[in-house]
Amino acid sequence: MDFIEILNTRTSVPPKILVEPAPDPEQLALFLSTALRAPDHGAIQPWRFHVVRGDARAKLGELFAQALLKREPDAPEAAVAKERLRPSFAPLAIVVGAQITTDNPGVPPVEQIVSTGAAIQNIMNAAHASGYATFLSTGIRARDAHIKRAFGFGETDELVGFLYIGTPKSRQSVKPRPDPMLFITQWTGPFASPPVRHIGRAGGRGTTPRRRAGRAMRQGQTLRWRWPRRGAAPERGFHPAARR
Numbered sequence: 001m002d003f004i005e006i007l008n009t010r011t012s013v014p015p016k017i018l019v020e021p022a023p024d025p026e027q028l029a030l031f032l033s034t035a036l037r038a039p040d041h042g043a044i045q046p047w048r049f050h051v052v053r054g055d056a057r058a059k060l061g062e063l064f065a066q067a068l069l070k071r072e073p074d075a076p077e078a079a080v081a082k083e084r085l086r087p088s089f090a091p092l093a094i095v096v097g098a099q100i101t102t103d104n105p106g107v108p109p110v111e112q113i114v115s116t117g118a119a120i121q122n123i124m125n126a127a128h129a130s131g132y133a134t135f136l137s138t139g140i141r142a143r144d145a146h147i148k149r150a151f152g153f154g155e156t157d158e159l160v161g162f163l164y165i166g167t168p169k170s171r172q173s174v175k176p177r178p179d180p181m182l183f184i185t186q187w188t189g190p191f192a193s194p195p196v197r198h199i200g201r202a203g204g205r206g207t208t209p210r211r212r213a214g215r216a217m218r219q220g221q222t223l224r225w226r227w228p229r230r231g232a233a234p235e236r237g238f239h240p241a242a243r244r
């Protein structure tokens with residue numbers, strides 16, 4: 001696969017479908033080196049990565065279970081047991097956080113979190129390029145002070161996500177994405193009114209949104225634009241890392 005194809009075929013695979021092998025420490029170090037290529041305004045270096053594998057996954061599960069009991073002392077035993085098991089589905093997890101610097105007004109927290117998100121995406125693509133699949137998850141655990149503290153994150157820091165990595169145990173389809181054209185305008189100046197609502201019928205009956213959008217772009221028409229609804233369907237393929 002060339003680089004663009006790698007980017008265009010990454011797809012998340014849920015932790016329950018991820019099995020060994022996970023990347024070994026040497027491969028993982030390589031993936032993490034790509035994380036540090038994320039754009040880093042002000043050289044803040046906000047990214048923090050905690051690698052959790054082997055028996056440490058059970059400790060993370062215990063932490064999740066205890067955190068649930070702190071949040072909901074009457075949580076049903078089944079829910080607590082589920083929390084205990086949660087990190088053990090995938091062979092490897094990386095707990096990713098942003099240690100936020102607040103004394104640089106030129107680089108607000110959102111930029112540091114965006115940088116950490118970009119770091120995560122680089123790991124996901126590096127893993128994908130090497131035949132692994134990943135899944136990023138947050139949920140209430142990412143905002144739980146007890147869990148954040150266990151990874152050394154303070155109140156102003158962000159636990160950005162739990163990134164699970166492994167090999168898909170079955171063939172996985174690549175999730176479809178809508179046509180990129182639907183998300184793009186060729187901006188040529190301020191919108192006369194808020195960007196709008198409707199691509200219109202520039203191409204007439206029977207033309208596809210892609211054709212209409214393409215024609216609108218070529219003609220520099222941006223004023224009758226409608227951002228897409230969710231759920232348009234492009235081509236399907238299969239995850240190249242899946243075992244066949």
Ligand SMILES: Cc1cc2nc3c(=O)[nH]c(=O)nc-3n(C[C@H](O)[C@H](O)[C@H](O)COP(=O)(O)O)c2cc1C
Binds near residue numbers: 011135139160161175
């Ligand atoms: C920051 C972030 C947090 C997420 N948290 C969860 C989560 O807690 N649970 C979940 O099922 N999906 C979560 N997702 C979505 C999945 O990681 C994944 O993106 C989604 O299933 C769509 O798959 P795709 O990445 O192949 O489009 C999260 C995504 C992002 C970007």
